[in-house]
Amino acid sequence: MRTSMTWPGRFTLFRLLPVWLAPLLLLASATVSAQALRIAGNFPANHSSSLAMAQFKLDVEKASSGEFQIGVFPAMQLGSAQDNVDQVRSGKLFMTWIATAYLSRSVPELSVLSIPFLFPDRQVAFKVVDGKVGLMLKDKLKATGLLPLGFMELGARQLTSSQRPIRSITDLKGLKIRLQPDEIHIATFQALGASPVKMDIKEVYGALQTGALDAQENPFAVIRDRNFDQVQKHLTNSAHFFDLIVLVANRQAFEGLKPEHQKIIQHALSKAVMAQRASAAAEDIGAIVELGNRGMRFEPVRPSFRAEMRKATESVTDSVRQKAGAELVQATLDAASK
Secondary structure, three states, X not given: OHHHHHHHHHHHHHHHHHHHHHHHHHHHHHHHHXXXXXXXXXXXXXXXXXXXXXXXXXXXXXXXXOOEEEEEEOOOOOOOHHHHHHHHHHOOOOEEEEEHHHHOOOOHHHHHHHOOOOOOOHHHHHHXXXXXXXXXXXXXXXXXXXXXXXEEEEEEOEEEEOOOOOOOHHHHOOOEEEEOOOHHHHHHHHHOOOEEEEOOHHHHHHHHHHOOOOEEEEOHHHHHHOOHHHOOOEEEOXXXXXXXXXXXXXXHHHHOOOHHHHHHHHHHHHHHHHHHHHHHHHHHHHHHHHHHHOOOEEEOOOHHHHHHHHHHOOOHHHHHHHXXXXXXXXXXXXXXXX
């Protein structure tokens, strides 16, 4: 009797197992099949570009119905800016968002975006990179295995100093100033009489704190977010460069995706780029106000000082022609002046 009651129960259990397991198996299958894409950057987590990439992650995962799992790692979690570029090239990362200066050694044509005082405002800068010049630069990047997928705003770069207010070229003479690893940036400040030092952003605060550096230059929001006001007294709105953030993916990895998946990523990135540009413009205003509230002394650039800097750096454009080619430089100058 005991046997006859037990076996039917067992038989029923075995018959129901596939029913119970089916949802679990489907969930496990979906998890295994989801494609993981890792994206890293060196900007702080609260920077407008990092926030835009966090939204990009949500948009792609939603639009792909979970077919993608996007890992976003801001704030140098996976290494320095240069590390991230190398990781994208090797395929360890799918994409990075980075200042164009970090790519100028391998893609010298990007130096056209570093011509001093090239862009009078952000609208002109976007017009240039979203047009013919941007397409020309895209071809150059693709040849190195990198695929540019958009340009965000890093912003107009401004001077800070611990030694003295910067009101004239005389104040720049011999100033030990940190710059990004871009030959044109270095040449610009050499022409201005400063003593430029190439340094990764993660080392700058400490170098300013110890006095190894006298000065640095960055957009207002970066100066605020990295608390440079704690180790620098003076702030000058020099706007000597307008810097851009380029989104670059591993070309082979991107082109290996299904066409419909490429469209999802491109659409989400376009949305992220436009949102970030709007946020960056608002941040620029808010950051300068906050830096003043924190005690930095603001030194507005007089027109005569700006004209003096322009004249002193005129020869830098010739250096850019040698690096990037006369045709690309002329196309950039024409696009910026229209």
